[in-house]
Amino acid sequence: MPSAVSPLAPPEVPNMPVIAGVKLATAAAGIRYQGRTDVLLAILDKGTTVAGVFTRSKCPSAPVEWCRAKLKGGKARALVVNSGNANAFTGKTGRQSTALTAAIAAKAIGCGANEVFLASTGVIGEPLDATKFDGVLGSLADGASTGDWMSAAEAIMTTDTFPKVATATVKLGNTAVTINGMAKGAGMIAPDMATMLSFIFTDAPIAAGALQSLLKSGVEDTFNAVTIDGDTSTSDTLLAFATGAAAANGAPKISRASDPRLNAFTKALREVMADLSEQIARDGEGARKLVEIIVEGAVSKASARKIAMSVANSPLVKTALAGEDANWGRVVMAVGKAGQPADRDKLSIAFNGIRVAKSGARDPSYDEAEVSATMKEPKIQIRIGLGLGKGRDRVLTCDLTKEYVAINGDYRS
Amino acid sequence: MPSAVSPLAPPEVPNMPVIAGVKLATAAAGIRYQGRTDVLLAILDKGTTVAGVFTRSKCPSAPVEWCRAKLKGGKARALVVNSGNANAFTGKTGRQSTALTAAIAAKAIGCGANEVFLASTGVIGEPLDATKFDGVLGSLADGASTGDWMSAAEAIMTTDTFPKVATATVKLGNTAVTINGMAKGAGMIAPDMATMLSFIFTDAPIAAGALQSLLKSGVEDTFNAVTIDGDTSTSDTLLAFATGAAAANGAPKISRASDPRLNAFTKALREVMADLSEQIARDGEGARKLVEIIVEGAVSKASARKIAMSVANSPLVKTALAGEDANWGRVVMAVGKAGQPADRDKLSIAFNGIRVAKSGARDPSYDEAEVSATMKEPKIQIRIGLGLGKGRDRVLTCDLTKEYVAINGDYRS
Numbered sequence: 001m002p003s004a005v006s007p008l009a010p011p012e013v014p015n016m017p018v019i020a021g022v023k024l025a026t027a028a029a030g031i032r033y034q035g036r037t038d039v040l041l042a043i044l045d046k047g048t049t050v051a052g053v054f055t056r057s058k059c060p061s062a063p064v065e066w067c068r069a070k071l072k073g074g075k076a077r078a079l080v081v082n083s084g085n086a087n088a089f090t091g092k093t094g095r096q097s098t099a100l101t102a103a104i105a106a107k108a109i110g111c112g113a114n115e116v117f118l119a120s121t122g123v124i125g126e127p128l129d130a131t132k133f134d135g136v137l138g139s140l141a142d143g144a145s146t147g148d149w150m151s152a153a154e155a156i157m158t159t160d161t162f163p164k165v166a167t168a169t170v171k172l173g174n175t176a177v178t179i180n181g182m183a184k185g186a187g188m189i190a191p192d193m194a195t196m197l198s199f200i201f202t203d204a205p206i207a208a209g210a211l212q213s214l215l216k217s218g219v220e221d222t223f224n225a226v227t228i229d230g231d232t233s234t235s236d237t238l239l240a241f242a243t244g245a246a247a248a249n250g251a252p253k254i255s256r257a258s259d260p261r262l263n264a265f266t267k268a269l270r271e272v273m274a275d276l277s278e279q280i281a282r283d284g285e286g287a288r289k290l291v292e293i294i295v296e297g298a299v300s301k302a303s304a305r306k307i308a309m310s311v312a313n314s315p316l317v318k319t320a321l322a323g324e325d326a327n328w329g330r331v332v333m334a335v336g337k338a339g340q341p342a343d344r345d346k347l348s349i350a351f352n353g354i355r356v357a358k359s360g361a362r363d364p365s366y367d368e369a370e371v372s373a374t375m376k377e378p379k380i381q382i383r384i385g386l387g388l389g390k391g392r393d394r395v396l397t398c399d400l401t402k403e404y405v406a407i408n409g410d411y412r413s
Numbered sequence: 414m415p416s417a418v419s420p421l422a423p424p425e426v427p428n429m430p431v432i433a434g435v436k437l438a439t440a441a442a443g444i445r446y447q448g449r450t451d452v453l454l455a456i457l458d459k460g461t462t463v464a465g466v467f468t469r470s471k472c473p474s475a476p477v478e479w480c481r482a483k484l485k486g487g488k489a490r491a492l493v494v495n496s497g498n499a500n501a502f503t504g505k506t507g508r509q510s511t512a513l514t515a516a517i518a519a520k521a522i523g524c525g526a527n528e529v530f531l532a533s534t535g536v537i538g539e540p541l542d543a544t545k546f547d548g549v550l551g552s553l554a555d556g557a558s559t560g561d562w563m564s565a566a567e568a569i570m571t572t573d574t575f576p577k578v579a580t581a582t583v584k585l586g587n588t589a590v591t592i593n594g595m596a597k598g599a600g601m602i603a604p605d606m607a608t609m610l611s612f613i614f615t616d617a618p619i620a621a622g623a624l625q626s627l628l629k630s631g632v633e634d635t636f637n638a639v640t641i642d643g644d645t646s647t648s649d650t651l652l653a654f655a656t657g658a659a660a661a662n663g664a665p666k667i668s669r670a671s672d673p674r675l676n677a678f679t680k681a682l683r684e685v686m687a688d689l690s691e692q693i694a695r696d697g698e699g700a701r702k703l704v705e706i707i708v709e710g711a712v713s714k715a716s717a718r719k720i721a722m723s724v725a726n727s728p729l730v731k732t733a734l735a736g737e738d739a740n741w742g743r744v745v746m747a748v749g750k751a752g753q754p755a756d757r758d759k760l761s762i763a764f765n766g767i768r769v770a771k772s773g774a775r776d777p778s779y780d781e782a783e784v785s786a787t788m789k790e791p792k793i794q795i796r797i798g799l800g801l802g803k804g805r806d807r808v809l810t811c812d813l814t815k816e817y818v819a820i821n822g823d824y825r826s
Contacts, residue, residue, distance in 0.1 A: 059749030059757040089745045091758060091774030124742030125775045229728040231743075232750035315642040315728065315813075316821055323822035329537030330644075332502045336472030337645035344472040345504060361504030362538045400728075401822070402815040408729055409736035409814070 008282035008290050008378055008398070009162045016149035016167050019180050020203045021045035021243025023144035026155040029136045031129075032084030032122055037155040039133070041140040042079040042199070043109055048243045050076035050117065051212035053219050055236035062087045062094030063118040064235055066102070070114050074208030076241055077111035079199060080137065081156050083184075084122040086195060088234040093127045100130035108141040119237045121158055121184065121195040153182040156197055159407060160184050160283050166275035168268035173261055175251035177204040181272045185228070185280030195233040196223065198276055204265055205244035205253040213257035214266055215240050222273035225305075225395045228284040229404070230313035240269075281396040286403030289321050290396065292381045298391030303340045305393040310338035311382065318400030324375040326351045328362075331382060346387035352380060421695035421703050421791055421811070422575040429562035429580050432593050433616045434458035434656025436557035439568040442549045444542075445497030445535055450568040452546070454553040455492040455612070456522055461656045463489035463530065464625035466632050468649035475500045475507030476531040477648055479515070483527050487621030489654050490524035492612060493550065494569050496597075497535040499608060501647040506540045513543040521554040532650045534571055534597065534608040566595040569610055572820060573597050573696050579688035581681040586674055588664035590617040594685045598641070598693030608646040609636065611689055617678055618657035618666040626670035627679055628653050635686035638718075638808045641697040642817070643726035653682075694809040699816030702734050704809065705794045711804030716753045718806040723751035724795065731813030737788040741769045744795060759800035765793060 022044060026037040052071050054064045080101055087094050102116040109116075120128060153163035164183040169176055183198035206214075215238065223238060247253055254262055282290050293311050298304035311317055314334040320327035328349045335342050345360035352374040355363050374380075380399075435457060439450040465484050467477045493514055500507050515529040522529075533541060566576035577596040582589055596611035619627075628651065636651060660666055667675055695703050706724050711717035724730055727747040733740035741762045748755050758773035765787040769779050787793075 055749075056752070057746070057749030058752070058755040059745050059760065086742075089742060089757065089760075089770070089773060089775075091772060093774065124745065125770065231727050231729045231746060234746055234749055314644050315817070316644045319818050319821035322818065325822070329499075329502060332472050332537060333470070333644060333647055336468075336470030336647055339469070339471070342471040344502065347472065347502075357502070357538065359504060360502060361506065362502075400818060402818045404728070405732050405735065405813060405815045405818055408732035409738070 004161065006161045006283045006287060008287055010279065010282065013150070014165060014167050016165055016180055017169065017178050018146040019178055019201045019243065020245030021048060022201045022241070023146055024148060024152045025140035025144035026151050027136050027140055029082065029132050031082055031132060037151065038083045039136060039140070040081040040152050040155040041105070041137060041144060042152070043141060043144050044077050044079070044241055045243050045245060046077070048076050048241050049074055049206060049208040049211055051208060051215045051240045053215055053238045055233055057232055057234045059089065059234050061120060061235040062090060062098045063120045064237060066098040066118050067237065067239065070117060073114050075115050076117055077115040078105050078109050079117045079239065079241070080105050080133070081119045081197065083156055083158050085120060085126055085128045086122050086124045086235050087120040087128040088124045090125065090127050097128045097130040101133050104130065104133050105137050108137045117239055119197050119235070121156065121197055121235055124234065149180060149182065156182070156184045158184065158195070159285055162283060164276055164279040164283070166272045168272050170264045170268040172204050172246065172265050173250065173252040175246050175249045177202060177246045177251055177265065179268055179272050181276050183276040183280060185283055195235040196280060198223065198238045200240040200272060202242050203245040204242055205247040205251055206242040207255040210254055210257040211240055211242050214269055218270045218273045222270065222277040226277045226281050227309060227312045227395060227397050228281070278396055281398055284398035285407045286401040287398030288401055289399040290379045291321055291398055292379070292394065292396055294381065294383045294394045295386065296383065296392045297386040297388055299341045299389040300391040301393050304391040305395070306340050307335055307338045307342070307384065308393050308395040310334045311384065312395050312397035315400055318397070321380055321399040322401045326356055326371045326375050328356045331384065335384060341388060342386055343388060348385040348387070350383040351375065352377060417574065419574045419696045419700060421700055423692065423695065426563070427578060427580050429578055429593055430582065430591050431559040432591055432614045432656065433658030434461060435614045435654070436559055437561060437565045438553040438557035439564050440549050440553055442495065442545050444495055444545060450564065451496045452549060452553070453494040453565050453568040454518070454550060454557060456554060456557050457489050457491060457654055458656050458658060459490070461489050461654050462487055462619060462621040462624055464621060464628045464653045466628055466651045468646055470645055470647045472502065472647050474533060474648040475503060475511045476533045477650060479511040479531050480650065480652065483530060486527050488528050489530055490528035491518045491522050492530045492652065492654070493518050493546070494532045494610065496569055496571050498533060498539055498541045499535050499537045499648050500533040500541040501537045503538065503540050510541045510543040514546050517543065517546050517550050521550045530652055532610050532648070534569065534610055534648055537647065562593060562595065569595070569597045571597065571608070572698055575696060577689055577692040577696070579685045581685050583677045583681040585617050585659065585678050586663065586665040588659050588662045590615060590659045590664055590678065592682055592685050594689050596689040596693060598696055608648040609693060611636065611651045613653040613685060615655050616658040617655055618660040618664055619655040620668040623667055623670040624653055624655050627682055631683045631686045635683065635690040639690045639694050640722060640725045640808060640810050641694070691809055694811055697811035698820045699814040700811030701814055702812040703792045704734055704811055705792070705807065706810065707794065707796045707807045708799065709796065709805045710799040710801055712754045712802040713804040714806050717804040718808070719753050720748055720751045720755070720797065721806050721808040723747045724797065725808050725810035728813055731810070734793055734812040735814045739764045739769055739784045739788050744797065748797060754801055755799055756801060761798040761800070763796040764788065765790060
């Protein structure tokens with residue numbers, strides 16, 4: 001299904017270091033795709049803590065419900081991810097399937113089923129035959145190694161055109177700890193084609209509660225500030241695992257998110273999350289432009305977010321961007337429809353730093369040729385000034401192209 | 414700009430009767446388009462009452478602000494509509510332009526500027542040169558006749574592919590009264606390309622306050638229940654004019670919307686509004702399918718509306734419909750993201766009466782070939798059962814095709 005690599009793919013792929021306490025393995029279980037890997041098993045050392053953030057959908061997938069329930073234990077020994085079938089809207093069968101998958105993994109690894117975390121992405125509404133994991137997870141457990149992060153990121157792809165990884169190394173106390181992350185996206189989010197999944201691993205010794213706080217506060221301006229098409233998957237999942245292996249090298253054990261020794265780690269974690277979420281925008285289905293929308297001068301950050309999302313999700317703004325048209329009239333429209341405080345006559349709009357509208361009318365000084373040239377860039381920043389208060393926010397999106405319609409319309413599931 | 418007529422255009426155009434007290438005239442003022450009419454003048458007899466409903470945009474156009482202010486008087490003598498320039502986001506110039514247009518029309522007709530109503534649709538952010546109306550409106554006033562409703566509906570088009578009219582004749586007391594309506598749509602709504610405008614005329618003698626109540630209650634399940642792309646124009650305008658001429662034939666003068674003699678009229682008015690709003694869905698930009706979304710069993714009508722709109726505005730549902738794919742997984746996704754009460758395991762979904770999902774899973778009895786065949790129909794009904802309560806709602810939309818992207822992306826404004 002993946003087509004040519006997005007022209008917005010990052011030019012360089014980072015070298016992914018080992019995370020002590022994490023072993024990875026992938027396999028082709030033939031769940032839906034042929035000729036590619038579709039199962040990832042991550043094995044986590046004893047003592048690994050876990051935190052998670054999930055879709056806000058009222059109709060979540062069976063694996064999301066599974067993870068939510070198991071998160072209470074705060075401990076993880078394994079992560080099993082499959083692509084090709086989302087195990088969503090599968091009723092009782094879906095719940096049985098998650099239980100069976102976890103049982104198979106628990107047996108292969110020698111842990112409790114409650115310590116196995118699951119994520120599935122792919123077709124919705126089709127029963128996931130968990131017996132397919134039966135032989136597979138055992139072999140994976142035997143062959144797992146500290147090694148290949150790129151293969152892991154590839155195994156979880158659906159319509160993604162490139163694997164998404166990010167890494168950071170930072171001091172915790174006087175000890176270097178590492179954070180590795182991977183993600184998949186593509187639509188934000190088609191249950192049948194995409195779904196945002198992201199998994200983050202670190203050797204830092206951080207208690208589950210503290211890790212959960214970090215994840216929750218970090219997600220707001222990273223994964224939750226990205227939209228491809230305004231659609232929300234039944235399966236969106238972000239899980240973070242902390243093996244604690246760095247404690248053996250002297251890293252302090254952290255039990256509270258407010259611990260000042262965490263500052264550098266918190267910042268690095270956020271950067272990994274921001275990096276991965278930006279890669280999701282860069283790989284939006286059919287995307288040809290990475291679009292950053294900055295709203296300033298709103299009455300609050302929450303109001304700025306709503307306005308930024310209204311612009312980011314407007315089909316008319318997104319098609320104009322695909323057409324390389326600095327159509328600020330559509331931006332005005334999208335600001336107006338957001339239902340948030342806005343004063344037309346104080347509004348200003350700039351594309352890539354070139355102000356095209358101010359004080360509720362066209363900026364008489366702007367140079368049409370200059371604006372036309374900048375709209376050809378692969379990255380477009382729309383800066384909207386409301387002139388009302390100090391609320392500011394930023395979201396990332398991409399343009400809406402005929403390829404998006406083709407990817408999502410030119411096939412039969 | 415308009416391309417081939419939408420395949421969803423109504424096969425028959427109604428014969429539009431005369432409305433006593435209304436005269437129409439159109440002209441080509443060259444505001445933006447060449448070789449077509451772009452100004453409509455409707456002259457209304459003394460005593461005509463007026464009601465209006467407008468965009469909820471926080472950044473409304475200058476004509477919307479003008480009409481809102483003038484509506485307080487409750488009286489109308491003229492309506493001036495131009496296509497090609499929306500006079501939106503034009504700052505002080507925009508306000509001057511509306512005042513000047515109204516003054517020119519008032520002079521041509523011999524009425525107060527406060528009795529002139531205005532609507533503009535077209536490019537946003539460009540000053541509207543109202544002096545262009547100077548000679549034009551005088552000639553139009555001289556040549557206006559009771560006649561040509563189709564020409565009137567054509568003059569207000571932008572990316573519409575067919576003019577939209579509807580009519581009804583009904584008894585008020587023992588006297589026949591007539592309701593004529595026209596509308597334009599296309600995107601719902603691009604300020605630069607489309608905008609929903611609708612004008613309704615009747616000879617029934619109805620006080621402004623009563624007319625306003627009828628309009629407001631009627632709009633909820635007609636114009637407000639249609640979405641093309643979830644975008645809201647700065648200029649959406651619905652105006653109703655009642656000349657009262659039928660009083661001369663014995664029609665009773667109505668002062669309250671609750672007057673039981675209005676029942677048949679109210680129903681007919683609603684039918685005209687429903688007809689016009691359905692035509693807007695039928696002429697959505699790039700539309701190849703008329704899509705009706707019915708939500709039943711919600712906790713309330715308001716909740717059903719939010720869920721229906723979430724489905725109607727989902728790019729993934731709309732692209733699936735364009736692909737003739739009965740992709741109920743995406744419907745589940747859109748129900749889930751609406752944020753309204755929904756129980757995944759009670760959900761049922763049917764396409765054109767064929768149930769594909771029930772009790773939170775695929776309906777084992779459905780026939781894939783039958784569903785595939787029905788998805789090729791030009792009209793698709795998606796019926797969603799929530800099984801929670803008695804809330805029900807219905808909205809109309811269309812599919813999202815590559816043509817929509819082309820219309821809105823393949824040009825420079």
